[in-house]
Amino acid sequence: MPTPLTLAWHGDELLDGGLRELLCGPGAMFERRVEDVLGAPAEVFAQRAPHVPAMLAGAASGTPDQTYLAFADAPDRAVTFAEAHRLAAAYAHVLATGYGIGKGDRVAVAAPNGLEHILLWWGTLSLGAIMVGLNGWWTPGELDHGIGLTGPSALFGSGKPLVRLAETRAAAEGVPVVSLDELHAAALALEDPPAALPDAGIHEDDPAAIMFTSGTTGRPKGATMSHRNFVHFGLFGGLGGAVAALTGPPGRRQVPESVQRASVFANPLFHVSGACLALANAPLFALKLVLPPPGRWDAEAALKLTHDHGLTQWTGVPTHFWQMLTHPRFAEYDTSRVVTIGSGGATFAPELLRLFEEKLPGVAITNGYGMTETTGTGTFLNGREMDGHPASVGAAAPTIWVQVRDEDGNPLPEGEVGRVHISGAGVFLGYWGDEKATAEALTPDRWYRSSDFGRIEDGVLYLESRMRDLIIRGGENVYPIEIEYRLVEHPGIADACVIGVPHTVLGQEVKAVVVPRDGASLTEREVRDWVAAALAPFKVPAHVEFRDALPYNETGKVIKRLLEDPPAAGQGHAI
Structure with missing residues (x-):
């Protein structure tokens, strides 16, 4: 055996x-x-930091003058690790005294990446509170799901996400909705700002953040991440x-x-890819992060x-x-x-x-x-x-x-x-x-x-x-990734995705959604012949649809459920 x-x-x-x-x-x-x-x-x-805030404190001590954040739209502006540490301590003070945030409380945010957004993370975590990262592209109804699940004490935001936060049921019921600009101004206005982050008695297995699963199918769940996870x-x-x-x-x-x-x-x-880069990789290894233009x-x-x-x-x-x-x-x-x-x-x-x-x-x-x-x-x-x-x-x-x-x-x-x-x-x-x-x-x-x-x-x-992507055609298991590998090797194909579509007799058939390269001219027959030259007949797409682009979510994954619908205007055509 x-x-x-x-x-x-x-x-x-x-x-x-x-x-x-x-x-x-x-x-x-x-x-x-x-x-x-x-x-x-x-x-x-063995030599790990005891919690997330300790990584910023270590960078402020070990590499104080190295640039932490740079800005594409403000090339003369930069924030060092020492400055970020000082501002994070001020944020923590305002959160605690102005909004009553303490250990175990949830603080939710929906905003684009930015200095104030990052500092909110540091201030919240240094209090032993839990950061709730809401998707900035969610509608008010989707935001209500995340807010209702996690029960935050305050909602912070900027730009269009701030407007949508104000339209949520939670806002109507009295949960404070605060602009990150307002929070930043309050932190800068402190007459006697603290010199260090607070000592909140954080254990490494305490929760640090709630991050929602991608939600390509069903309603997103709130994955609870510990300080240990980030370190x-x-x-x-x-x-x-x-x-x-x-x-x-x-x-x-x-x-x-x-x-x-x-x-x-x-x-x-x-x-996680964004939060871990800002909260772990950058302070641990003195990595400069450059925020792109909006x-x-x-x-x-x-x-x-x-x-x-x-x-x-x-x-x-x-x-x-x-x-x-x-x-x-x-x-x-x-x-x-x-x-x-x-x-x-x-x-x-x-x-x-x-x-x-x-x-x-x-x-x-x-x-x-x-x-x-x-x-x-x-x-x-x-x-x-x-x-x-x-x-x-x-x-x-x-x-x-x-x-x-x-x-x-x-x-x-x-x-x-x-x-x-x-x-x-x-x-x-x-x-x-x-x-x-x-x-x-x-x-x-x-x-x-x-x-x-x-x-x-x-x-x-x-x-x-992925289990939900498995195509069962006439009793044969078809794994889309194998067909996708073959498709993108075609010199005329820029991107491709494979899904299953219903069939009365076979149960499902294979469908390929293809994005041609600029200037390429492709036919359904050419796509099918390309796959057939390398894979078994039951893996050859029975249907081929051409689109201008595939629908990706914010984490870079194709939202396959959107491919089951007819393409919107400007999104290509089906053959």
Whole structure:
């Protein structure tokens, strides 16, 4: 009988003894050990900060004059870590004295990314209160769902989200709705502002934030994240990046010691990728975050930010990278300092990897697989795994354990498809106010039971598809991701998504929604023939629809339920 598999990280074994001791030895930043976490064993970092506010205090002490925040629309303005610490302490004072916020209270915010928004997070967490990150694009009715679930003591916002907050049922019932500008002015007006963040007696397993799941199907649930989750995110990513840099091939790009690392800050704060970047990665590693100009993401604007601010890393989804690398003015901008590419939520097509090598030779590419409930942690695809298993989502990330289990919870052997389970210090506390959903998502020994199907082969995880995306055609299981991989390798296809559509006899048929490249002329027959040349006949799309763009949510995932409806005007046409 084959042995059940558990993926675990062994990346430091690639280092020589001296480097391993320097990075991971006793007293080193990335020293690891197994501890009890909420009743279950987990590998943790021994030298971790005790809670989130301690990371900002550490940056204010260790790198006080390094830039924390820069602004594309105000190039002469910058906020250092010391200044952010001072302002966060003032925010905490105003929140406590002006709004009665204390440990365990919820503070909700709906706003674009910005200085005041980030400072609200720091002020709230330093009081031991819980940040509720509301999606800034939600309607008043959707906002009411998040507010009603979490019961915040105050609602903060700016711009259009502030207007929608004022239209909610909670506002009508008397929950204070406050402009972030008003909060900022009150913090600046303090006659005797505090010099340090308050001591709220925070434990690392206290809740820090409630972050709503993407909501591509059903109503979003409030994933409750702990202080430990955020601290762990910064350290596991730092260790993985350090080992990748030290073990990469000759010619790998490096950041000069005299240059501060810098990244654009485009991911929304109400999502783990944005919040963890601002609250963990930046203070832990003195990372400068550049806030882009307001408005929709634009490829040339991203290239200009790279040029003007000397960005050392790009983060985004594959669609962003396609548009930047193929932009007609790409060569006019200096991208020489970009050393790392980071992504998650969607896979890299082989053609995109070839394009990176052509346009940014020597850059290190990492694609992460995780979810809100695991603070974005799960597996890493980079280096050797990306070269040898490009269709996988990689090996286990540092300190993370991954298993594939059957529906009875039994770990499966190599090659067998089952439900992906993830364990580690990044696993969330549970769903706020929903014990039933929490019990369904977390096993008694705190493994997160994901909604993804996958299999383990050769030390890496392959995703078959999300359970809700599985297409069952005449009794055959069809995993859309395999067809999507094939479609985007076509030279005339810029983006593609595969869904199932009802069929009277077969149950479901395969439908491909395709975005052609500019200037490309495609027919349904050409698309079908391209898939048929590589995949089994039952995987060939019976239907092909052409659109100008796919509907993505704010985290870079295609909202497949919107593809089940006829395209709106200007969104393409069906064949």
